[in-house]
Amino acid sequence: MPKKRSGGGLSPTQQAAKFLGVSVLAGAVMAGIALPAAGALGLAAKGSVQGFDDIPDNLKSPSLSQRTTILDSKGGQIATVYSRDRTVIDLKDISPYMQKAIVAIEDSRFYQHGAVDLKGILRAVNQNAQNGGVSQGASTLTQQLVKNYFVEEAGDDPTKVAQATQQTIGRKIRELKYAIQLEEKLGKKKILENYLNITFFGEQAYGVEAAAQRYFSKPAKNLNLQESALLAGIVQSPSRYDPVNDEEEATKRRNTVLQRMAEVHDISQEQADTGKAAKLGLHVSKPKNGCITAAKGSSFFCKYVENVFLSDPVFGKTKEARAKVWNRGGLTIRTTLEPQSQASIQASLKDHVNKSDKVAAAATLVEPGTGKILGMGQSKPYGYGKNETEINYSVNYGMGGSNYGFPTGSTFKPFVAAAALEQGRPATQEYSSPNKMPYPSPVQTCGSKPWTNQANEQVPNESADEKGPYQLKEAMAKSVNTYFVQMISDIGLCPVMDQIGKLGVVQGNGDKLPQVPSIALGAKGISPLTMATAYASFASRGMYCTPIAIESISQQIGEREKSLDVPKSTCSRAMSEKTADTVNSLLSGVIDSGTGQQAGLTDRANAGKTGTTDERKNAWFVGYTPNMSGAVWVGSATQRVHMVGIQIGGVWHDKVYGGQVPGPIWRDLMTGALVGKDSPSFNLVNIPDPQKDKDKDEDRGRDDGNNGRHGGNGNGNTTNGNTISGLTDGGLTDGGVVVPSPSFSIPEGWIQGNDNGGNDNGGQRD
Numbered sequence: 001m002p003k004k005r006s007g008g009g010l011s012p013t014q015q016a017a018k019f020l021g022v023s024v025l026a027g028a029v030m031a032g033i034a035l036p037a038a039g040a041l042g043l044a045a046k047g048s049v050q051g052f053d054d055i056p057d058n059l060k061s062p063s064l065s066q067r068t069t070i071l072d073s074k075g076g077q078i079a080t081v082y083s084r085d086r087t088v089i090d091l092k093d094i095s096p097y098m099q100k101a102i103v104a105i106e107d108s109r110f111y112q113h114g115a116v117d118l119k120g121i122l123r124a125v126n127q128n129a130q131n132g133g134v135s136q137g138a139s140t141l142t143q144q145l146v147k148n149y150f151v152e153e154a155g156d157d158p159t160k161v162a163q164a165t166q167q168t169i170g171r172k173i174r175e176l177k178y179a180i181q182l183e184e185k186l187g188k189k190k191i192l193e194n195y196l197n198i199t200f201f202g203e204q205a206y207g208v209e210a211a212a213q214r215y216f217s218k219p220a221k222n223l224n225l226q227e228s229a230l231l232a233g234i235v236q237s238p239s240r241y242d243p244v245n246d247e248e249e250a251t252k253r254r255n256t257v258l259q260r261m262a263e264v265h266d267i268s269q270e271q272a273d274t275g276k277a278a279k280l281g282l283h284v285s286k287p288k289n290g291c292i293t294a295a296k297g298s299s300f301f302c303k304y305v306e307n308v309f310l311s312d313p314v315f316g317k318t319k320e321a322r323a324k325v326w327n328r329g330g331l332t333i334r335t336t337l338e339p340q341s342q343a344s345i346q347a348s349l350k351d352h353v354n355k356s357d358k359v360a361a362a363a364t365l366v367e368p369g370t371g372k373i374l375g376m377g378q379s380k381p382y383g384y385g386k387n388e389t390e391i392n393y394s395v396n397y398g399m400g401g402s403n404y405g406f407p408t409g410s411t412f413k414p415f416v417a418a419a420a421l422e423q424g425r426p427a428t429q430e431y432s433s434p435n436k437m438p439y440p441s442p443v444q445t446c447g448s449k450p451w452t453n454q455a456n457e458q459v460p461n462e463s464a465d466e467k468g469p470y471q472l473k474e475a476m477a478k479s480v481n482t483y484f485v486q487m488i489s490d491i492g493l494c495p496v497m498d499q500i501g502k503l504g505v506v507q508g509n510g511d512k513l514p515q516v517p518s519i520a521l522g523a524k525g526i527s528p529l530t531m532a533t534a535y536a537s538f539a540s541r542g543m544y545c546t547p548i549a550i551e552s553i554s555q556q557i558g559e560r561e562k563s564l565d566v567p568k569s570t571c572s573r574a575m576s577e578k579t580a581d582t583v584n585s586l587l588s589g590v591i592d593s594g595t596g597q598q599a600g601l602t603d604r605a606n607a608g609k610t611g612t613t614d615e616r617k618n619a620w621f622v623g624y625t626p627n628m629s630g631a632v633w634v635g636s637a638t639q640r641v642h643m644v645g646i647q648i649g650g651v652w653h654d655k656v657y658g659g660q661v662p663g664p665i666w667r668d669l670m671t672g673a674l675v676g677k678d679s680p681s682f683n684l685v686n687i688p689d690p691q692k693d694k695d696k697d698e699d700r701g702r703d704d705g706n707n708g709r710h711g712g713n714g715n716g717n718t719t720n721g722n723t724i725s726g727l728t729d730g731g732l733t734d735g736g737v738v739v740p741s742p743s744f745s746i747p748e749g750w751i752q753g754n755d756n757g758g759n760d761n762g763g764q765r766d
Helices: 012-034 048-054 096-106 118-131 141-154 158-165 169-186 188-198 208-216 225-234 247-263 269-277 299-311 319-328 339-352 409-422 472-478 481-491 493-502 517-521 528-539 577-593 662-673
Strands: 068-071 077-081 331-335 360-366 373-378 436-438 458-460 543-545 550-557 560-564 571-573 607-612 618-625 628-635 644-648 651-655
Touching: 077 299, 096 141, 096 188, 096 225, 096 247, 141 158, 141 169, 141 188, 169 188, 188 208, 208 225, 225 247, 225 269, 247 269, 299 319, 299 331, 299 373, 299 550, 339 360, 339 373, 339 662, 360 528, 360 662, 373 662, 409 472, 409 481, 409 493, 409 517, 409 528, 409 577, 409 607, 409 618, 436 481, 458 481, 472 481, 472 577, 481 493, 481 517, 493 517, 528 543, 528 577, 528 618, 528 628, 577 607, 607 662, 618 662, 628 662
Parallel strands: 068 331
Antiparallel strands: 068 077, 331 550, 360 373, 360 628, 436 458, 543 571, 550 560, 607 618, 618 628, 644 651
16 A cells, blocks of 8 residues: 555655656646647647756745834834734644635645646646636645745845746746655645745735734634635735725635535535625724834834844844845844833923924933933824924934934033043133133144134123133033133043043934034034933943843744844943032032023932024933933924924923923923832032122023034034124024133133134034
């Protein structure tokens, strides 16, 4: 008695014998099936066996592309991303009705024949000859599986897809050989399982599990008889039998499947008739593919995760290699996103800024000491319609952000202070800080050539009566411009460049900041994520940790699951603990009595800094507690909106300051994000107040800014400008040049030339 395999079908010996018996038929007759115009049975089959032997024997089942699931830090689903919506499942998790329906309509003799169904071939040839065309095919499920393998390997490449589906003798012969291999290697049950997982069911659904969810919103194991028949009928032509768009045609096809199931005795005629009378019973679930569908307003964070994957070498040496892994999918990505923090960001942004406002707001939260990104959001939703955008205002250009980031105003000043403290300057350092002065010149750079103020450009403070001398504590609280340009002149530019390098501070386009004194006033564009991460170093007593968004990744490959390496945060000392503690003490004063009073938290230790740029095009608040750091930016991505006489979130503002709009956003989002969390304290240091006229200690409640002229190219780029005639902490003024006498001695010839260093970029004004 012939020996049979456990999976059903013929033994390898029988398969080989059968093939030898039908090889000529398979070479010529199959041409008659697929290519009737080629001459039906008259096509010569010479050489077909040799061609068969030349086909490689190493067909490998492809790793089926599947959906990728992105989770928050608590395991909640953020989004699913896929090139093909597919979830691979075992045969035992597929309804028996579905298994019987697909076999009945696609290959009713599946369990009786081997890889090639000789009776089916002869029947198809006879039928096609009578009809004068191709009305019936003869491919077995195994052959169809092989064809789907090649289509899967082709991916979205139209040329490869065409090659995988072309109607040629060569392709048919190749399918035959590989079908024989699969029958021997896998057996019938595994072939059926693979077929049901790989085949396309229309409506972006690949595999029966995705199809069951798409059309009936249920798992494949729960499909009933008529539902199974509907899905089985779709396979032949997903567009023609699409039940969503053509219910009548889909119903006819379903009923054909039901009748065929009765004819092959899988069900009774009564069951078939009952099923035919039933409605389709669709419960369609729309495809939820991509970051645009992300929950909790986390679309921008989701896209950032994708960009991290596609750009980090840990996931592949080349861009193409990383893209291949991403498109294959089957990934479960656990991210750092903390749902409470994310929800608080979105709630605060919604409360303070409308998506239809002329300006937008973006906010990012980072955990000090770990670099974990806890939340990321903005007021204009992710999308492509009106008042929507796909640009992530929180991150650098290379990760989907704006071209240059956004000028930060006086939120840059703590970096200058940290550099000075690291150089040994005391926390009581005093400078004359006149109301207005030329940029000090020359200023030592990291190179051999110092910067000089060749244009004799001026730096003013916010108001006419704001003049020194000031010590660091008061200068930081009031955000005194002339104080910090004097400080940067005192210590030189190189210590500042070294300090921001340790804090990971670069421009939004990834370039280093220029070596010019105007950087003290935040003239260059930087992203909120960069600012939040840098300020987190103050909170963690001087330890800078690179930002990370991914905690772990697992990948399903066939029946095996493996873990992938992920980028790790790299932590390094950016400054001494003493320096960080001193900055924390200084910035606590900003919230207690300075420009950031509207941002302060009342129930825990917190610190921060305001910033408003020239012509009020950008307003910032960057602040932190010992366990959370956050940056909030408000402005126009085009850099063309002056926030003067403007309505934001339904509230009218004569002038926008960093402490006035971004500050309350920061306060509210931090309040919600920190509910239920520990309330640690800073290690504050005592910085004595100077003895001076109390009238000069009054805080005017105004905010700060920079002296930069940062025009709009739509993405925070600078525009050309001439000399700056007057600058305030909140922006440009039209005042004339007034140079008060400084309270310190200036060496003869120290101030010279006419350039303030603003023209560091081909005449573009900072």
